[in-house]
Amino acid sequence: MSVLGRLERLDRRWIFLAMFLVVSGPILYMGLTGKLFPEKVTATTQSVFDAVEAVPPGERVLFAFDFDPASAGELQPMATQLLRHCAARKLRVVCIALWPLGNNLAEDTITEVIHADFPQMRDGVDYVNLGFQAGQEQLMTLLTTNFRKGFPVDQRGRDTADLEILEGVRSVTDFPLLIDVGAGFPGSKEWVQYVVTGSGGKLRMVAGTTGVSTPQLIPYYPHQLAGILAGMKGAAEYESLVNAKIGGTPPPRYLEAQRRMGPQLFGHLLLVALIVLGNVIHFTRKARAAA
Numbered sequence: 001m002s003v004l005g006r007l008e009r010l011d012r013r014w015i016f017l018a019m020f021l022v023v024s025g026p027i028l029y030m031g032l033t034g035k036l037f038p039e040k041v042t043a044t045t046q047s048v049f050d051a052v053e054a055v056p057p058g059e060r061v062l063f064a065f066d067f068d069p070a071s072a073g074e075l076q077p078m079a080t081q082l083l084r085h086c087a088a089r090k091l092r093v094v095c096i097a098l099w100p101l102g103n104n105l106a107e108d109t110i111t112e113v114i115h116a117d118f119p120q121m122r123d124g125v126d127y128v129n130l131g132f133q134a135g136q137e138q139l140m141t142l143l144t145t146n147f148r149k150g151f152p153v154d155q156r157g158r159d160t161a162d163l164e165i166l167e168g169v170r171s172v173t174d175f176p177l178l179i180d181v182g183a184g185f186p187g188s189k190e191w192v193q194y195v196v197t198g199s200g201g202k203l204r205m206v207a208g209t210t211g212v213s214t215p216q217l218i219p220y221y222p223h224q225l226a227g228i229l230a231g232m233k234g235a236a237e238y239e240s241l242v243n244a245k246i247g248g249t250p251p252p253r254y255l256e257a258q259r260r261m262g263p264q265l266f267g268h269l270l271l272v273a274l275i276v277l278g279n280v281i282h283f284t285r286k287a288r289a290a291a
Contacts, residue, residue: 007277007281008281008285015274018270019267019270022263022266022267022269022270023263023266023267024263025266026262026263026265026266027262027263029262030259030262036255036258036259036262037258037261037262037265039236039237039239039240039258039261040237041237041240041241042230042233042234042237044221044227044228044229044230044234045227045228045229045230045234045237045238045241046227046241047206047221047222047226047227047228048082048206048208048226048227048228048229048234048238049085049227049238049241049242049245050227051177051204051206051226051227052082052085052086052089052091052177052179052206053089055089055091055176055177057089057090057091058090058091058092059091059092059176059177060091060092060093060094060165060169060174060175060176061086061091061092061093061094061175061176061177061178061179062094062096062172062175062177062178062179063082063083063086063093063094063095063096063106063179063181064095064096064097064098064102064178064179064180064181064182064191065079065095065096065097065099065102065103065105065106065109065181066097066098066099066102066180066181066182066183066184066186066187066188067079067099067102067105067181067182067183067184067187068099068100068101068102068105068183069101069105070183071183071184071210072105074210074211074231074232074235075181075182075183075208075209075210075235076105076109076256077232077235077236077239077256077257077260078181078208078229078234078235078238078239078257079105079109079181079208080109080112080113080253080254080256081235081238081239081242081254081257082179082181082208082238083109083110083113083114084113084117084242084246084254085242085245086179087113087114087117087118087121087127088118088242088245088246092125092126092127092165093126093127093128094127094128094130094165094166094175095109095110095127095128095129095130096129096130096131096132096133096151097131097132097133098132098133098135098136098139098140098186098187099132099183099186100132102132103129103131103132103155106129106131107129107155110127110129112253114127124154124158124163124164124165125164125165126165127165128154128155128163128165128166129154129155130151130153130154130155130160131151131153131154131155133150133151135150136185136186136190137186137190137194140186140190140191140194140195141194141195143171143172143195144171144172144173144194144195144198144199145171146170146171147166147169147170147171147172147174148160148161148166148169148170172195172199172203173199173202173203175203176203176204177203177204177205177206178191178195178196178203178204178205178206179205179206179207179208180205180206180207180208181207181208181209181229182207182208182209182213183209183210183213184210184213187209187213188205188207188209188213188217188225189216189217189220191205191207192205192217192220192224192225196224196225197224204226205224205225205226206225206226206227206228206229207225207227207228207229208228208229208234208235208238209228209229209230209231210231211230211231211232211233212231214228214230214231214234232257232260232261232264233261235257236257236258236260236261238257239254239255239256239257239258240258242254243255
């Protein structure tokens with residue numbers, strides 16, 4: 001039997017084995033050597049980093065957790081590093097959620113980052129989690145005129161009028177920067193359409209989103225969106241920037257995206273090779289049939 005014939009009849013289990021090997025190889029390499037694959041930072045990721053760096057220490061930022069555990073594998077690493085970057089720059093962070101389970105993810109991220117590494121930050125003064133509120137686009141529109149009406153109490157039931165971190169906040173435009181990590185609707189696109197566009201340039205926004213959602217946000221960059229973290233690749237790039245900025249040896253929780261990029265890279269390379277091989281087999285067989 002010819003090589004072409006053998007390839008046409010190749011048991012798919014060999015493909016599964018090949019995928020297992022190319023994915024496990026980088027995992028073993030990084031585990032044994034402690035080395036990570038280098039990241040080339042794209043302009044959209046660098047813009048997110050620069051936007052956070054541009055906010056003066058002591059200013060407030062609004063951080064929206066618009067995703068759930070189903071997309072946390074891709075989005076949680078960027079949310080973790082965004083919160084860490086803000087805390088390291090001594091920014092005061094106001095967390096909200098337009099997705100019901102986003103509230104839990106915000107709490108987990110605060111515990112993982114602020115409670116663990118920035119214990120000097122005070123709840124209600126340097127950071128706060130206002131929790132989840134329903135309303136979607138209607139809530140977004142309300143926040144442009146009456147922020148406290150949209151979030152009358154925080155996650156712990158405290159009146160937001162009594163929180164020091166929200167003193168002087170009447171509208172979402174009183175925040176110099178909006179950070180949205182979103183997996184769909186409502187999310188980054190709606191923040192742009194209902195809030196940023198109507199702010200007259202007063203509100204800057206950066207977004208972290210899943211790879212499949214990124215294309216619909218690209219038209220808004222760099223005007224309505226100052227920067228975009230695009231999927232796991234964007235998370236890994238941003239992770240490398242923040243880790244380099246803070247310095248030292250980061251704990252494993254601050255290396256999640258970079259560690260996942262190696263297996264993803266080699267897995268994608270195998271898929272591309274299989275697609276090319278499949279096309280070669282198809283057109284070779286077609287040419288022989290026509291001869």
